[in-house]
Amino acid sequence: MPRIEFQGVTKIYPDGTRAVANLDLVVEDGELLCLLGPSGCGKSSTIRALAGLEVVSEGVILADNNRIDHLPPQARDCAMVFENYALYPHLTAFENIAMPLRARRLPVPEIKRRVMEIARMLHIEPLMGRRPRQLSGGEKQRVGIGRALVREPAMFLMDEPLGHLEAYLRIELRAEIRRLQERLGITTIYVTHDQEEAAAIADRIVVMSGGRLQQVGSFLDLLDRPVNRFVAEFVGEPPMVFLPVERTDTNSISVKGVPLQLSEPLAAALRATKDTNLTLGVRPNDISVVPPANEHLKGVVTLVQPQGSHAIVAVSTPGGPATVIVPSDWRPAAGANVGLAFAGERLHLFDSTARSLLHNREDSNG
Amino acid sequence: MTVALIRNKDQHVSVRRSASAWPIGTVGYLVAAIFTGFCLFPFYVILTTALKTETAIFAWPPVWVFKPTLQSFYNALFVFGGRSAISYLINSIVISAVSTILAVVLGAMAAYGFVRFRFAGKRHLAFWILSTRFAPPVAFIVPIYLMVQKAGLLDSHIALILIYTAMNLSLVIWILRGFFAEIPIEIEEAALVDGYSRLQIFWRVAVPLVRPGIVSTAILSAIFSWNEFLYAMVLTQSRAATLPVYLAGFSNSMGLAWGEYMAVGAMAVLPILVFTFAVQKYLVRGLTFGAVK
Numbered sequence: 001m002p003r004i005e006f007q008g009v010t011k012i013y014p015d016g017t018r019a020v021a022n023l024d025l026v027v028e029d030g031e032l033l034c035l036l037g038p039s040g041c042g043k044s045s046t047i048r049a050l051a052g053l054e055v056v057s058e059g060v061i062l063a064d065n066n067r068i069d070h071l072p073p074q075a076r077d078c079a080m081v082f083e084n085y086a087l088y089p090h091l092t093a094f095e096n097i098a099m100p101l102r103a104r105r106l107p108v109p110e111i112k113r114r115v116m117e118i119a120r121m122l123h124i125e126p127l128m129g130r131r132p133r134q135l136s137g138g139e140k141q142r143v144g145i146g147r148a149l150v151r152e153p154a155m156f157l158m159d160e161p162l163g164h165l166e167a168y169l170r171i172e173l174r175a176e177i178r179r180l181q182e183r184l185g186i187t188t189i190y191v192t193h194d195q196e197e198a199a200a201i202a203d204r205i206v207v208m209s210g211g212r213l214q215q216v217g218s219f220l221d222l223l224d225r226p227v228n229r230f231v232a233e234f235v236g237e238p239p240m241v242f243l244p245v246e247r248t249d250t251n252s253i254s255v256k257g258v259p260l261q262l263s264e265p266l267a268a269a270l271r272a273t274k275d276t277n278l279t280l281g282v283r284p285n286d287i288s289v290v291p292p293a294n295e296h297l298k299g300v301v302t303l304v305q306p307q308g309s310h311a312i313v314a315v316s317t318p319g320g321p322a323t324v325i326v327p328s329d330w331r332p333a334a335g336a337n338v339g340l341a342f343a344g345e346r347l348h349l350f351d352s353t354a355r356s357l358l359h360n361r362e363d364s365n366g
Numbered sequence: 367m368t369v370a371l372i373r374n375k376d377q378h379v380s381v382r383r384s385a386s387a388w389p390i391g392t393v394g395y396l397v398a399a400i401f402t403g404f405c406l407f408p409f410y411v412i413l414t415t416a417l418k419t420e421t422a423i424f425a426w427p428p429v430w431v432f433k434p435t436l437q438s439f440y441n442a443l444f445v446f447g448g449r450s451a452i453s454y455l456i457n458s459i460v461i462s463a464v465s466t467i468l469a470v471v472l473g474a475m476a477a478y479g480f481v482r483f484r485f486a487g488k489r490h491l492a493f494w495i496l497s498t499r500f501a502p503p504v505a506f507i508v509p510i511y512l513m514v515q516k517a518g519l520l521d522s523h524i525a526l527i528l529i530y531t532a533m534n535l536s537l538v539i540w541i542l543r544g545f546f547a548e549i550p551i552e553i554e555e556a557a558l559v560d561g562y563s564r565l566q567i568f569w570r571v572a573v574p575l576v577r578p579g580i581v582s583t584a585i586l587s588a589i590f591s592w593n594e595f596l597y598a599m600v601l602t603q604s605r606a607a608t609l610p611v612y613l614a615g616f617s618n619s620m621g622l623a624w625g626e627y628m629a630v631g632a633m634a635v636l637p638i639l640v641f642t643f644a645v646q647k648y649l650v651r652g653l654t655f656g657a658v659k
Contacts, residue, residue, distance in 0.1 A: 053555050073558040080559040086552035090574040103561035147560070157559075 002154050002187060003029045004050065008059035009069075011045045011211075019045035021211040023059070032181050032188040034202035036195060038234070042211035043191045047157050050189065051078045063154070074103070076155075079148035083160040085140040087132040093143045094119075094128040100151040118146045121180065138169040145173075149180065156181065156188040162197065170194075174201050195219075195235055207231050223283070224346075229354035232281050238312055241287065243297075243319040245278040245349070253349075255280060256318040258297045261344035269357040270349065278357075281348035284323040288341045289313065289332060296339030301332045315340060409635070416628035423624050438625030439633070451630050454612040459637060461523055461608060462591040465530035469587045470580060472531070473538025478568055480539070481546040482554070492543070495536045503533070507600055514601055523606045529597055534587040541586075545579030546572060581648045585641070592638045609634045 004027040011020040020042040027033050035043035048054040050061060052073035061069040068076050079100070087096050094115055101111045119125045122142045132140055141161055148156060158177070162170040178201040181188050192198050198205045199219040207214040207222060207230075215222060215231045226232035232240045245253045245260075250271055253260055260280070262270065292298050299317035311331050313324045315338060322340060332338055349357040415423055417434035442451045480492055510529065519525040549572060557567045573580065595610040602611060613634065616627050 051555075051559055053558065073555075074561040074563065078559055080556065082552045082556060084550070084552055086550065086556040088553060088557075088571060090577075099557070099562075100560040103566070147556075151561075 002063040003027065004155065004187065004189075005062040005065075006046070006050075006059065007062065009046070009049060009056055009061060010058040011042070011049055011054055012057045018211050020049065023213055025206060025213060025216070027187060027189060030185045030187055031203040032178065032190060032201060034198035034205045035189065035191045035208060036193065036198045036205050036235075037208035037214075038193060041208040043193075043206075043208050044159055045211075046208070047080075047159050047189055047191050050076075050155070051080050051157050052076050077153050078155045078157050079151065079153035081141070081144050081148050081156075081158040081161040083163045085132070085137075085144045085164075087140055087143055087147075089132050091131070092128065093124065093130055093132070093135065093146075096132070096143050097146045097150050100147060104151065114150055115146075118150045121149075122146050122176070137165050138173065141165065141173065145177065145180075149184070149186075152184070153186065156186045158188065158190045160191050160193070162192075162194075170197065171200075177201060195237065207234060209234070225356075225359040226281075226348065227356050227359050229279065229281065229350045229356075232348060232350070232356070236283060238284050238323045238325070240281045240283055240348070241322045242350075243280045243282075243317070243322065245280045247276045247278060253278065253280075255297055258295065260342065260347065262347065263345040266347060266349060266358055273351060273357060275351040277352035279350045279354075281350055281356075282342050283346065284312070284325045286343040286346040287322065287324045288343075289315075289324055289326055289330075290339045290341045292337050292339040296341050298337065298339055301334050301336045301338055304331060304334055306331070412628045412631050412635075415624060416632045418625065420625060438623075438629040441623075442626040442629045442633075451609075451612060451633065454607055454609045455633060455637075457523065457606055458592060458608040458610075458634075461526045461530065461606070462588050462638075464523075465527045465534065465591045466584055466587040468527070468531040469534035469538050470584050473535050473583065474542050474573060474576070474580060475568070476535070477539045477542035478546050478572055480543050482564075492539075495539055499533070499536050503596055507596065510597070511600055519601075521602045521605045521607075525601050526594075526598060526606060526608070529601075530587075530591040530594060533594075534583075534590060537586060537590075538583040541583050542576060542579050545576040549575050578649050581645045585645060588641055589638055592634075 006023045006025040009020055009023040009025075010018070012018050023042075023046060025046075035046060037043050045054060049056050049069070052068075052071060052075075056069045059069075060067050063076075087093075088099065091099070097115045097118060098111050101114060106114075115128075116125065119128055122145060124139060124142045124146065127135060127139055127143070132143070135143065141164075145161070148158075161177070162173055165173065174197055177190075181201075190198075190202065202219070204216055205219055205222060206216050209230050215227045217225070219235070222231055222235040226235065226240075229242070233242070243255050245255055246257075247253050248259075251267065253262070253270065290296055297317050297319065299315040299322065301313055302316050302321075303314040305312040305314075306328060309328060310325050311328050313326050313332060315322045315324055317340065324340065326332070348359075351357060414432075416438050417436070418429070418432055419435055419437065422429045422432050444452075476495075480488065514520055514525045517525075553575070554567050554571060557571045562570065592608075593610060594608075595614065598608045598611050599614065602608070609630070613627070613630055616622065616630070
């Protein structure tokens, strides 16, 4: 299994859209890497460039230090799973899975053996005689995955494979994909816009936005050490709360006149910058609702959304709207006056260019 | 519908519902039957005249019930003139079949190229192909006659095959372009990733998916080639002459032998009828449905 390396890869479409800009990325042998980002962030273009379906405008793609970006798709040994399944409508499920093997002119008994083996692995043996239109969405995508796996490719590329499926099927199939990937040890790149999915199956997650790589790391890295405001906002559910900050002097800051307790590393980072246009970022989990008092930011509860184990509370504060997660046994009523207390050691500060004061050196890029 | 159901509570609601779903009642069928009969009547006359004896053909009032005879068919095929209808029939079949196959194969490849590849002047080229059909064929008859004559191809199968292929190509290309454009690109991308070359994808993925288009263009091409009269008349005399030419010559050389004339006419319709019925089961639309999404 190869180690994939993108070096300065740029993809500009004929209409001038810069889908991917100067991408440097290493995909380790055998890992499952997720490309995560909103639609139009360049994640699909990246995977398609690797598959050979798009020509790279600049930069090179290496597989085990051999250039592959000039090779036609059929020479790259990538298998791909598509969001809309892309099965051959005129062929049965069996023939669909057999197609990559027929392209390689394998002997017929060998093809039959390998297709049935994959079908067993994916629990779709009884469906082998059906055509795609007689299959449900989940069944189609199992066939799609089977077609990708059957020839034991060097790389496994999945472009939002579960995007069109229902929620319960997504959870079921993603677990299955992860199990298969671990068992076969195939280097896999998985594109998704669903952070929960990425968190559930990825070894590492690449967050992309506007064609640029924002941050690479485990899901926890992204949650706890976002390098910029985009990652902080995009990763984590419900999204991080941002509040404008007044800088009173070099050492201290406050939100609407309420001073903040800063952890030592954050205070040090604050001293190191002269930027006065700062934004506070705090996870809804790291805020607690307390009785209103002068040492806390005050606010009014506007909406309470019970979630079973917890409730999501929307609070309107002088600094802007905030979201708080509270235990379900204590639930403020809408319209209640409350105070918000922040967990001081888990605060994030972003400067005027939206970069994190604390984690901006991409030190989490391991 | 809801309103109608409430208002007609006491009437036959279920009947009304099915009628609104497919609005053909008894009257509709009657109208359809009359129209179908009207369209088929000439064909009925051709067939019955061919099966009548000479006296029965000219009987007045017309004879509706008679004992059919194959004498006219026998005469047309084996008795008439030096060359019988059968050689014209064979010419028609050969020329129509070859030109149809050529037009569909070449046209499918060209249409696929127009849909899937990016090249300079693509739209102009597509328009130019269509524009070859703008002028009435009779406008080209003299230059084409001269070309065929200079090439030494007068009265040859190859001349008609080439001309019919060229005439059908623009139609095939324009119809199949639409069909190929309907194939979701992901299916072909999947095939590329699966390890197939462009040409393999064309034959193994794209062509099977546009089969309804292939069949309909083949039918249209075959009908055109089968019925084409003007060029066949001008460019062939005997060796490569087709059935329409033979039919047109009937009245001049023989006076007018109605029975034999109608027998040849019936035979002229038959092959194309059989061909159309044989392939129309492949005219199933929506094969690509359910492939993606």
